[in-house]
Amino acid sequence: MSASVDLAIIGAGPAGMAAAITARRHGLVVAVIDEQPAPGGQIFRAVTDPAPLPASVLGPDYHAGRTLAERFLACGADYRPGSLVWQEEKGTLDLTGPDGQQSLTAKRIIVAGGAMERPFPIPGWTLPGVMTAGAAQILLKTAASAAPGAVFAGSGPLIYLIVAQYARAGVPVAALLDTTPRGARLKALRHLPGALMAPSYLRKGFSLLAEIRRAGIRVISHVEALRLEGESAVRSVRWQAGAARGEIATGTVFLHQGVIPNVNLAMALGCRHVFDESQRCWRPERDRWGRSSRNDILIAGDAGGILGASCAELTGEIAALATCADLGCLSQDAAERAAAPVFHKLRHESAIRPFLEALYRPAPQFLAPSDDDTLVCRCEEVTRGAVAAAVAEQCPGPNQLKAFTRAGMGPCQGRMCGHSLGETMAALTGRSPAELGYLRIRMPVKPVTLGDMAGPTEEERNAA
Incomplete structure (x- = not known):
């Protein structure tokens, strides 16, 4: 089954929800694809469910997410929970979810996949x-x-x-x-x-x-x-x-x-990335509106650089306004006027980030192990010693390390080891992760079955 929309948003955390609300307010046809069973992302996970704990335990910041989630659910977006994007070609997304394999064609895509723990x-x-x-x-x-x-x-x-x-x-x-x-x-x-x-x-x-x-x-x-x-x-x-x-x-x-941007999807989509020395991680290159190096893809929230939940919501709104301008729902002047107070609030909310980045910058010994028996790639059980041996054999970078050791080639596709491989090679060679580069990420970024990739059988198509 296939459908067409103006905007596909991948991720239903603060950035994705805010982007959907804003885009719908300006008349765009919007689909939101999210792997989780309910909106909220990691920061507001299960916020719409009956609370299993007294409100005081998780705190007011968590419960404030309920209002955003309720606004999102009421905004009229085509919300697809429990769904995974596993392929993209020229704006057409292939996804698998509760209703099986589907395709979705979008004029613009906002990646709002959030952060992951380092x-x-x-x-x-x-x-x-x-x-x-x-x-x-x-x-x-x-x-x-x-x-x-x-x-x-x-x-x-x-x-x-x-x-x-x-x-x-x-x-x-x-x-x-x-x-x-x-x-x-x-x-x-x-x-x-x-x-x-x-x-x-x-x-x-x-x-x-x-x-x-x-x-x-x-x-x-x-x-x-x-x-x-x-x-x-x-x-x-x-x-x-x-x-x-x-x-x-x-x-x-x-x-x-600390947390780092969840970069695998944006990398697989071909968006250019840079190494952010202040956050000690890779992140997508984007302009102030969230536009990536691909003119049909924008990136919002912590997927584009760690700023926190309140800023994620703001960058989602900004990316949606940029999309509205790109698709002609708003003039560029109107988008600038609508975004001006949002940019002002974003500057205020993000002012603390340089302080936090300096205060909680990870120590080098926790970024790259020194013990040869310590696993760096969990899926393929590649140790620091194996990485060191590959470096001694003139392996030039993390992407080439795959051929030497299979590091980064397991089910997680480098999500849990990509940064550690780069840091380990940097420590061994005296070069920076920016010089060494990163793993080349390809679709699918997460495991899918052959049945999902093949699509529905003839019998299933006839039944539909």
């Missing part, structure tokens, strides 16, 4: 019982489920939020091992004047840290080394902070060292 390749990170901190929050939001006695390790606003949510829910936490490097606060100070333009963010951050301390959770700062021990599952965490060392027994570890 890989954290340390010894033992693939053991059962080791997950990302985002997984801990998903369990809270969707099932009111938690892991008593877990260790949280890493740094950044998200890990502090999740530990605070555990405390509010009355779930004991064994420890928070904070990997924020020594001297990071001093480096961030030069960005403080900009951060003061968004004082509410600073207050929230200080409030979370104070909440964790009041809860009596053990916090170990400036952790410089981590090793997860166990055979069939994780059983303890070894840590080092300066001269201090310790080991904490636990069956659950949640890791986190």
